[in-house]
Amino acid sequence: MKVAVVGATGMVGEVMLQVLSERNFPITELIPVASARSVGKEIEFKGNKYKVVGLQTAVEMKPEIAIFSAGGSTSLEWAPIFASIGTTVIDNSSAWRMDPDKKLVVPEINASELSKDDKIIANPNCSTIQMVLALAPLHKKYTIKRVVVSTYQSVTGTGVKAVKQLEDEYAGIEGEKAYKYQIHKNIIPQIDVFEANGYTKEEMKMTRETKKILSDDTIHVTATAVRLPVMGGHSESVNVEFGNDYEVADVRKILSETPGIIVQDNIDAFEYPMPLFAHNKDEVFVGRIRRDESQPNTLNMWIVADNLRKGAATNAVQIAEYLVAHKLV
Numbered sequence: 001m002k003v004a005v006v007g008a009t010g011m012v013g014e015v016m017l018q019v020l021s022e023r024n025f026p027i028t029e030l031i032p033v034a035s036a037r038s039v040g041k042e043i044e045f046k047g048n049k050y051k052v053v054g055l056q057t058a059v060e061m062k063p064e065i066a067i068f069s070a071g072g073s074t075s076l077e078w079a080p081i082f083a084s085i086g087t088t089v090i091d092n093s094s095a096w097r098m099d100p101d102k103k104l105v106v107p108e109i110n111a112s113e114l115s116k117d118d119k120i121i122a123n124p125n126c127s128t129i130q131m132v133l134a135l136a137p138l139h140k141k142y143t144i145k146r147v148v149v150s151t152y153q154s155v156t157g158t159g160v161k162a163v164k165q166l167e168d169e170y171a172g173i174e175g176e177k178a179y180k181y182q183i184h185k186n187i188i189p190q191i192d193v194f195e196a197n198g199y200t201k202e203e204m205k206m207t208r209e210t211k212k213i214l215s216d217d218t219i220h221v222t223a224t225a226v227r228l229p230v231m232g233g234h235s236e237s238v239n240v241e242f243g244n245d246y247e248v249a250d251v252r253k254i255l256s257e258t259p260g261i262i263v264q265d266n267i268d269a270f271e272y273p274m275p276l277f278a279h280n281k282d283e284v285f286v287g288r289i290r291r292d293e294s295q296p297n298t299l300n301m302w303i304v305a306d307n308l309r310k311g312a313a314t315n316a317v318q319i320a321e322y323l324v325a326h327k328l329v
């Protein structure tokens with residue numbers, strides 16, 4: 001496969017190259033793509049050096065797959081150009097996620113919806129991916145009515161500037177700010193911009209994308225998305241109300257048999273998911289699984305994943321793997 005990685009020098013792009021290499025994705029030619037100021041730079045992939053090219057050059061090289069992690073406006077402009085020459089685009093931005101003609105894919109859940117005609121495929125938001133991976137098998141068995149989620153999100157979700165802000169503040173250095181406020185020794189209850197209803201865009205992504213991925217508009221999701229001075233991954237406290245009753249032991253069993261999930265839930269040994277453990281891992285970790293004793297048919301759990309891996313790069317590469325395995329590219 002001739003594969004273009006658009007945004008190859010960014011934070012997600014770098015993890016993308018790492019994941020493609022680790023999983024031995026069948027690449028015959030790698031095309032690292034970035035904005036004008038990175039063109040000509042060298043990147044290393046599997047021991048070889050590659051020169052970064054611009055978007056127009058990449059189009060002319062006719063890749064079979066292009067994985068985009070370059071922001072919404074680049075995707076809106078360039079994904080259709082790649083698609084028009086027959087490239088299949090897997091896009092990490094929010095540009096196409098809610099487009100009714102585009103599939104929003106978490107491979108373990110809905111990759112079977114993909115066909116050869118899908119030339120722009122959307123990768124969901126990081127905080128949505130890790131949550132729906134756990135919700136999907138439970139929805140199948142118990143029918144989810146409502147989800148109340150609070151997130152505890154890593155600065156890596158914002159990008160390199162935010163990581164630098166945290167490191168500078170920690171070291172007492174005055175530097176550039178990615179956030180309106182200090183993040184070191186602080187918590188910011190705002191991720192992305194506010195929408196008219198008083199929720200942030202990140203919160204509404206969790207609501208809208210969950211319905212689309214699970215193909216069920218009847219699921220109610222209410223979210224509070226929060227940024228913490230954390231690096232290794234996003235954490236989520238998830239409260240789920242089912243239509244039917246359940247056994248906690250069955251929930252544990254279902255989740256532990258779900259591909260991509262590791263149940264880490266032994267309170268006697270103080271075992272529960274944390275960003276420290278999830279960092280650099282491809283799986284979603286679920287723990288603190290317990291009955292919500294305040295109302296019937298309701299469950300609490302704690303979900304952690306590396307937002308740059310399963311929340312972005314790994315999910316995108318899994319989509320590409322599915323396309324190759326099913327001869328859809």
Ligand code: 2RA
Pocket residue numbers: 125126127153154156157158191192202307
């Ligand atoms: C964040 N969800 O963590 C975003 C990244 N896509 O800010």
